[in-house]
Amino acid sequence: MNNNKKWSLRIVFIIMLFISLIALAPFFFMVISSFKPGQELISKGLNIKIQPDIMTYKNYIVLFTDNNSLYLKWFFNSFVITAMYTIFSLFFSSMVGYGLGMYNFKGKNLLFGIVLLVMMIPVEILLLPLYKLMISLKLIDKFLGVVLPFAVSPFAIFFFRQSAVSIPKDFMEAARIDGSSEYGIFFRIMVPLLKPAFGAMMILQAMNSWNSLVWPLIVLRTTEKLTVPIGLASMITPYGNNYDKLFPGAVISIVPIVIIFIANQKSFMDGLTAGGVKG
Numbered sequence: 001m002n003n004n005k006k007w008s009l010r011i012v013f014i015i016m017l018f019i020s021l022i023a024l025a026p027f028f029f030m031v032i033s034s035f036k037p038g039q040e041l042i043s044k045g046l047n048i049k050i051q052p053d054i055m056t057y058k059n060y061i062v063l064f065t066d067n068n069s070l071y072l073k074w075f076f077n078s079f080v081i082t083a084m085y086t087i088f089s090l091f092f093s094s095m096v097g098y099g100l101g102m103y104n105f106k107g108k109n110l111l112f113g114i115v116l117l118v119m120m121i122p123v124e125i126l127l128l129p130l131y132k133l134m135i136s137l138k139l140i141d142k143f144l145g146v147v148l149p150f151a152v153s154p155f156a157i158f159f160f161r162q163s164a165v166s167i168p169k170d171f172m173e174a175a176r177i178d179g180s181s182e183y184g185i186f187f188r189i190m191v192p193l194l195k196p197a198f199g200a201m202m203i204l205q206a207m208n209s210w211n212s213l214v215w216p217l218i219v220l221r222t223t224e225k226l227t228v229p230i231g232l233a234s235m236i237t238p239y240g241n242n243y244d245k246l247f248p249g250a251v252i253s254i255v256p257i258v259i260i261f262i263a264n265q266k267s268f269m270d271g272l273t274a275g276g277v278k279g
Contacts, residue, residue, distance in 0.1 A: 027254075034059055034251045038243035059248045071249050073224055074231035078210055079256070081143050081227060085209040088151035090201055096152065097160025098190055102169065112161070119154040123214075131218055141221040150215070156201050163197035164190065199267020207257050228253045 032048050035055040063071050100112050130149045139145030171193070175185045191198070213229045220226055226234070232249050235242035 030247055030250055034247035059244045063245045063248045069245065070224065070231060074226050074228045077225055078227040081146050082206050082209040084143065084147045085151060086202060086206045088147060089153050089156055089205045090198060092152045093156035094160045097157045098164045098186060101161040101164035115154050115157050127218065134219060140219055141225060145219040146216050156205060159201060160197055163194055167193050196267045199264040203261050203264050206260050210257055
């Protein structure tokens with residue numbers, strides 16, 4: 001390796017390191033602040049100064065043991081909603097994307113065009129019609145009311161369709177010769193081949209559901225049924241008297257997404273690049 005290439009790699013490394021530090025800075029602020037008393041944060045604001053004499057883990061204990069704290073309930077609600085949303089989205093979106101990518105039928109291009117068109121519509125435009133629909137279906141203040149309207153994601157359909165197109169149709173023909181049904185081809189042949197796409201979509205859809213704020217805020221009414229983002233937002237007051245629980249709650253709220261990403265990291269990277277190379 002010549003010197004010019006070495007210096008180029010070093011410069012790229014330094015730039016990426018600098019960008020990574022900028023991206024992680026809010027996380028560092030949040031973690032360090034979670035160990036400080038609320039009064040300290042009110043008087044001196046957020047900072048990354050480590051002060052062992054005042055830092056304590058009691059904030060985390062208070063978060064779970066305070067009689068007025070509903071954090072565990074909110075965490076459980078977010079977990080249930082995210083699990084339901086991710087399972088529904090992966091199941092239905094993968095089947096629709098697979099059908100659009102691997103089968104030829106009348107109106108196929110029109111349906112795919114509609115999927116692309118829906119991707120371009122801002123979600124805010126759909127909130128009022130969806131809210132009225134949830135009222136008609138009597139799903140207000142229910143988890144299904146949060147999950148169902150967005151369970152089939154246009155982006156996920158597009159992603160699975162692009163991943164399916166990169167798979168040779170010879171697998172389908174061979175399975176048909178062996179007597180497999182169309183559902184059998186999908187579940188036994190295509191699902192394993194689409195594993196990278198499932199891994200990537202699991203991370204993106206789970207993160208989208210876990211961090212969702214506006215739609216759950218519209219549908220959910222009961223305090224005990226709120227999700228973590230809504231619950232943490234409700235802790236913010238002009239007096240700052242909930243900082244002791246707000247920052248520890250925010251730190252813990254990112255743990256599930258980090259675990260999901262670590263568990264599916266390889267599939268995530270493979271899934272994002274699977275459609276880039278054909279052959």
